Amino acid sequence: MARKQTYFCQKCGHRSPRWLGKCPECQTWNSFIEEEWDKKGLQGQIHVERVSPQPITTVAPIGEERFSLGIPEFDRVMGGGVVPGSLILLGGDPGIGKSTILLQVAAKVAAGLGKILYVSGEESLSQVRLRGERLGILEQNVYLVSETEITIIEKYIRELDPKLVIIDSIQTMFYPEISSAPGSVSQVRDCTARLIKLAKNSSTSVVVVGHVTKEGMLAGPRVLEHMVDVVLYLEGQRHQGFRLLRGVKNRYGSTNEVGVFEMRGSGLIEVPNPSALFMMAHTGEDVPGAVVVPTMEGTRPLLVEIQALVCSSGYGVPRRMTTGVDHNRVALIMAVLEKRVGMQMGNSDAYVNVVGGVKIDEPAVDLGIAVALASSFRDCPVESRLAVMGEIGLTGEIRSVTGIERRVTEAKHLGFGRCLLPVADAKLACIEGIEVDGVRTVAGAIERALRV
Numbered sequence: 001m002a003r004k005q006t007y008f009c010q011k012c013g014h015r016s017p018r019w020l021g022k023c024p025e026c027q028t029w030n031s032f033i034e035e036e037w038d039k040k041g042l043q044g045q046i047h048v049e050r051v052s053p054q055p056i057t058t059v060a061p062i063g064e065e066r067f068s069l070g071i072p073e074f075d076r077v078m079g080g081g082v083v084p085g086s087l088i089l090l091g092g093d094p095g096i097g098k099s100t101i102l103l104q105v106a107a108k109v110a111a112g113l114g115k116i117l118y119v120s121g122e123e124s125l126s127q128v129r130l131r132g133e134r135l136g137i138l139e140q141n142v143y144l145v146s147e148t149e150i151t152i153i154e155k156y157i158r159e160l161d162p163k164l165v166i167i168d169s170i171q172t173m174f175y176p177e178i179s180s181a182p183g184s185v186s187q188v189r190d191c192t193a194r195l196i197k198l199a200k201n202s203s204t205s206v207v208v209v210g211h212v213t214k215e216g217m218l219a220g221p222r223v224l225e226h227m228v229d230v231v232l233y234l235e236g237q238r239h240q241g242f243r244l245l246r247g248v249k250n251r252y253g254s255t256n257e258v259g260v261f262e263m264r265g266s267g268l269i270e271v272p273n274p275s276a277l278f279m280m281a282h283t284g285e286d287v288p289g290a291v292v293v294p295t296m297e298g299t300r301p302l303l304v305e306i307q308a309l310v311c312s313s314g315y316g317v318p319r320r321m322t323t324g325v326d327h328n329r330v331a332l333i334m335a336v337l338e339k340r341v342g343m344q345m346g347n348s349d350a351y352v353n354v355v356g357g358v359k360i361d362e363p364a365v366d367l368g369i370a371v372a373l374a375s376s377f378r379d380c381p382v383e384s385r386l387a388v389m390g391e392i393g394l395t396g397e398i399r400s401v402t403g404i405e406r407r408v409t410e411a412k413h414l415g416f417g418r419c420l421l422p423v424a425d426a427k428l429a430c431i432e433g434i435e436v437d438g439v440r441t442v443a444g445a446i447e448r449a450l451r452v
Contacts, residue, residue, distance in 0.1 A: 070108025079253020092234035121172030286381030293368035324354025340396030
């Protein structure tokens with residue numbers, strides 16, 4: 001087999017005949033390493049049955065229906081379950097709970113559908129069993145193997161014919177005909193390609209665990225995310241009990257859904273009503289700088305508390321720190337408050353935090369952030385049991401948001417008596433039992449939200 005030495009970018013997989021200090025594809029510095037490359041590439045490993053072009057109406061649909069993983073929150077993110085023969089990539093920070101939730105999934109599927117193969121490349125069998133005992137989910141149909149050579153794993157899969165295969169993790173797998181180390185571009189690409197071929201030919205679904213970098217991206221070449229069918233991220237902070245399972249790619253469903261879990265001693269427990277859980281710490285008292293905002297995670301409304309603290313700067317340059325919201329968005333909102341409302345916060349430190357470790361990236365939280373900052377700056381508490389939502393424009397106007405009716409309904413269910421929202425959405429959110437207050441500008445919203 002003809003091979004030669006070449007250089008691969010460890011971030012995007014770009015190939016170069018010589019070493020480069022900066023990758024021309026992803027602009028990353030010092031990411032090229034030397035690897036042995038097969039000139040034939042993957043052509044000798046993957047054989048695709050060739051068929052003539054045909055009308056889309058004559059193509060046979062997927063024969064088998066999705067099967068449930070036994071965890072409704074996981075099924076929600078997957079779009080209703082797992083499609084047979086699909087390859088799923090699960091990423092997350094170290095210690096976030098990836099192996100825990102997959103072992104729970106293995107036990108649930110094994111109890112209802114049959115054999116499950118759990119391949120551990122990082123832990124011994126005794127360590128996996130110890131975790132299973134701690135979680136109380138030892139199941140007879142869960143088969144464990146500690147192996148990293150992909151050809152041997154393929155042999156086990158053909159012998160067992162399991163319903164689901166879990167690979168923990170893809171960075172530890174290696175193909176013996178490639179001389180580069182496990183986790184390199186060539187190894188990750190080829191091992192994933194062999195798993196895809198096996199999954200499509202046998203209708204066995206495969207879940208692979210992927211490491212993440214310090215930037216929060218999946219380690220290894222970007223081609224890994226393009227090859228798989230589904231990409232999931234398990235998010236959260238290690239010192240927080242909440243975990244969010246978020247889909248960023250799904251060829252068989254929507255990527256707008258999110259599953260909420262709570263980490264306990266017995267594993268990851270589903271949270272059917274996350275709004276109530278996130279609002280447990282909300283005392284309901286009038287406190288300056290605290291605002292409740294109804295957000296949307298996919299089709300699910302979620303109430304979270306945003307806290308802001310504005311104080312005099314003790315240094316020459318004011319500090320701006322955010323947790324859970326975009327730093328640049330907060331800077332933009334502060335500029336609007338200074339220009340359109342007259343709040344001179346240029347010489348003040350500003351800190352914004354989303355309670356519970358949740359990350360929010362939708363524009364509907366703009367008004368909540370603005371009201372929280374104004375409340376802390378003026379040291380005036382926000383009206384009790386008030387929910388705030390709306391997008392802020394650079395001219396100070398309040399723009400409409402999506403899913404307004406579901407947001408207001410969720411606020412009503414949790415006992416809120418009043419909602420501050422864009423005037424354009426006021427007619428759509430007229431729900432009995434809760435007062436709807438429409439506002440046009442940021443200045444008007446702050447005047448109605450704060451008790452002066």
